[in-house]
Amino acid sequence: MFLERVLCRNFRNFDEIIIDLNKNLNIFLGQNGQGKTNFLEAIYLMATTNSHRSSISSELIKWEEEESLVQLLLKRREGKMKLAMRLDNSGRKIEINDNQLSKVSELLGYLNAVLFSPEDLKLVKEGPAHRREFIDLEISQVSRYYGHLLNKYDHILKQRNNLLKSIRENRNNTSQEMLSVWDQQLATIGSKIILKRLEVIDKLKILARLSQRKITAGREELEIEYEISLNNFSKNLGEAELRNLFLDNLVSKRDQEIKRGYTVIGPHRDDLILKVNEMDLRKYGSQGQQRTAALALKLAELEFMKSETGEYPVLLLDDVFSELDNLRRKALLNVIADKIQTIITATDGENLTGIKNNSYNIYQVEKGKIKRVS
């Protein structure tokens, strides 16, 4: 798939920009703070329904304006489509081919995009929330049903945590009965989420291992494991068995959960363990090894989405070329070749000299204005 045109109106520091993109490679050059990341953010927002930098709609709207619009013309195998998001202080509205959708989450699955930015090092070296977000976003982009499960799980978890707090404050039996009702729901949805994650990680780990080998010329073996918070878990459990195990775990943690006032087990507490040559990357990996693994995961993500949807997603590279050494840069360029629409931002073209795509556009970004220069 590829983007033909991107329109942003009153989005971040843009008044109105209308950009026609090359179906292969697009390079956006500009000094710091001119609007390069803002442009990628608008596209990423349309792929995931969320900005990677802010969860607050009003921050995306241009200062002193009331509403903003991001509109994309997208070419997929099945044809062209127009996607639009309107943001104002009351929230976000989505239109597909000029028809308004009832829920923002229905936008998921139309535009698939993979974003790689310097922030992605966090994926390897920081807390589990980043790795859960990585896997959840990836699955949500190819499965709207999974996005729906996550929303439901979040809702149940909040209600259950509120109840745990209220039991802690004033123990009574009716609340304990209510807790069993929430347990059933948490276990039902939670086990579906865990099973889907396990299925995707099984595919992803093969793809990531291959990428890591390519980037390191076979010197590093990357392993990904799912670290589950449930006790007595064994692989190959069916959905009903996993649900029962989840419920048993909730019963055995009940006193602890009431004492703490929140749910201590479930997919919201799980993690991904990344190892290189059997060493835990998060704890012991060098910055270079962590960066390579983050890149390998992103390349695996591209291939995973291709295998799920039949089309490569759009690749967004935010200022990453200056951070990569020659080997990693080459590996990245080999993957992109001419088959993936790529949008790159950089402060100057110096690190981009290795790019030999047949066709590319170059744009200059300055003070919220974007102009094509070649």
Ligand SMILES: Nc1ncnc2c1ncn2[C@@H]1O[C@H](COP(=O)(O)OP(=O)(O)OP(=O)(O)O)[C@@H](O)[C@H]1O
């Ligand atoms: N809601 C907003 N309204 C108007 N301007 C905004 C808004 N949000 C951010 N900006 C401006 O956008 C600019 C940041 O743009 P952006 O993050 O795209 O920078 P960049 O070109 O990617 O630079 P860098 O290379 O430093 O990342 C800043 O000047 C900031 O003041």
